[in-house]
Amino acid sequence: MHAFGFDLHWRAPERLITVEDYRRAARRRLPSMVWTYVDGGADDRHTLGLNRSAFDGWWLRPSVLTGHDVHRLGTTAAGLELSMPVMLAPTGFTGLTRWSGDLDAVRAAERAGTRYALSTTSSWSLEEVAGAASREHVFQLYPGTGGVAADLMRRAWSAGYRTLFVTVDVPVKGNREGERKLGMGIPPALTPRRALNFARHPRWTYDMLRHQRVAGANVGTGGGVREAVESVEIAERELMQSRLDWDDLAWMREQWRGRLYLKGVLRADDATRAVDLGCDGVVVSNHGGRQLDHVPPTIAVLPGIADAVGHRAEVILDGGVRRGTDVVTALALGARAVLVGRPYVYGLAVGGERGVVDVLGILRDEIERALTLLGVRDVADLDRSHVRRADPPHHEELVP
Template sequence: MHAYGFDLHWRAPERLITVEDYRRAARRRLPKMVWSYVDGGADDMHSLAGNRSAFDHWWLQPSVLTGHDTHRLETTAAGLELSMPVMLAPTGFTGLTRWSGDLEATRAAQHAGTRYALSTTSSWSLEEVTAAADREHVFQLYPGSGGMAGDLMRRAWAAGYRTLFVTVDVPVKGNREGERKQGMGIPPALTPLRALDFARHPRWTYEVLRHQRVGGANTLDLSSGGAGSVVTNAVSSIESAERELMQSRLNWDDLAWMREQWKGRLYIKGVLGAEDAARAVDLGCDGVVVSNHGGRQLDHVTPTLEALPGIVDEIGHRAEVILDGGIRRGTDVVTALALGAKAVLVGRPYLYGLAVNGEDGVVAVLDILRDEITRALTLLGVRGVADLNRSHVRRAGTAPAAVPTP
């Protein structure tokens, strides 16, 4: 069931065996306007491409005859037990990909033995997602201005969240030209051609109109109309919320205040420099998420995998480091862990699965990554993810490091 998908034109069934297969299938299932949001990046999208191409600069270094016939993928990251070192990243307006996206992603993460990081700009409120969950997940906070950050932290704590990812790389919205050219916005800029494109995706259009779950559920008043109020108030309320969520005046004193207010685990998300990572840990953060917002903010910025080793060298002995950006293969996960990450976040890959087949599609994508990680460990001669280190990778064009004897 997980390996096949059918499009709306009733072609032959698709054989979906890689994340890229799911990407191509998702593109067919979503209107161009929505696809520009899901898969696009800022400016010329060099940062987006760089997150992927950075993995091409590293080789894996295997050992043979190691005698390992079982391989452990279990780990603990962000204070949470995981069946594999892959978590679902926060992705705003998930309802654009599938109306029930946040709920299905949460259930899929649980099915796969991992966790979901719920975005501030989710399509279902943090309370609704908690009610649908049977284990603890993560809440991602856009600090914003005024009392919004404090209110969201209080609500998250009351709802049972104990790990907070504070995103700090959105002082202004990135210049996502692809979205602008496709009319993506709130409200969207509709033209006859775009309306025709929606008509060519009847299931997506029907579900969006029927369920009216687009985004901004945590910043809208849902008390007086349920899901329908999300769209009724979307134009004015979400635009206002987006203005509040921009963080141009956010500074280190604000982070110190959030650390004081939040009694659980706190990670700063959006770090690319070792100095910033060290300062965050000095303020009491439990770890950092190395991220450039999926290449959606500043173009030509450092790829996250390139930033990872320096940050691990600076703070890895006293805080946890998680990588976000560019993961498409199990070997990508293995490379990141060998360079010091405790776990990785995946955003677009799970959205591809969500677009194709909802919860089952997300589970299928996670199963693909799990199988690829296991195979990579077997071929590397490594017993488990906890045993990965820099002896298992080398930069392309450099001599391999000595691999420790098992």
């Protein structure tokens, strides 16, 4: 049972007590083509796996008999007050997982006391999502200097968004071979075998055909498949361009009056340059292992980036977080908060808004338990003294 207004009569269909439990349940509920989009990665999925396993490279260092019986999980990130240091990451085409995805996500975020970062390629428009919310949230935008980018920034500001995440690691779509092999695209490449797989998921298929909420609501004329094709073409032509450079980011900084964070940073020198240009912070991210394979996992580069810019800008981690201990590790290494993408999408697939609330509740419980066992009262107190690198070369280094 979790707080934040969770429906007391509702229970997840299975015994779901971890994010991984939700992952397995989500896989059963989604057609194979959609699942490979949700859970897949680029090339050999090397970075996708490392994002998760790299957390094993850090040990937590607890103190005992600290006398803390009340713990504070609240923080401020991206200029927004959070009840815990976890936000929902921008995920495109959320309607493929559940037709009401973006609306469910923003409502669930508010019920859990946190915020949602809405993707440019969302299935519901930024105005529709703002209308479903009662608090301020974040809008994610791909870089561009043309009319599409300018119009989206104008619309986002008018709708009440004051924080912009500019995602810069998609100059071209990554080589997601799993999606290509299963025909995942806009529109999808259907075969009799794939159509049969859809038929084995009648609830998903019914909702998809009835509601027509795929993507494209922000840069197209609607949310159906035809409009989604149009939106992808516009986004790739106007926003995801390899010719864009730091001058284009400077232009966006000039145009946007609110807080601006650069998302997709893996190098300290890039983080420094972004802050020098006036960014309020950076999001350490490799796009969930969906873009360039064989780049480092985000937790591995977080300390260096935090050391370079953490004293004058905010650092947020994105990638691989599945446990409350992951969140604690990231904060100890210099992050103000973390973003979770796939975990909340698993919750959407299983239970919609209620599933997302439950996933966030699982993480909240795990964070609080980890703080108790670490002997830490407040997430703001986490620092490098609470972690150390695992697997030292000599056993004598284990002695504190």
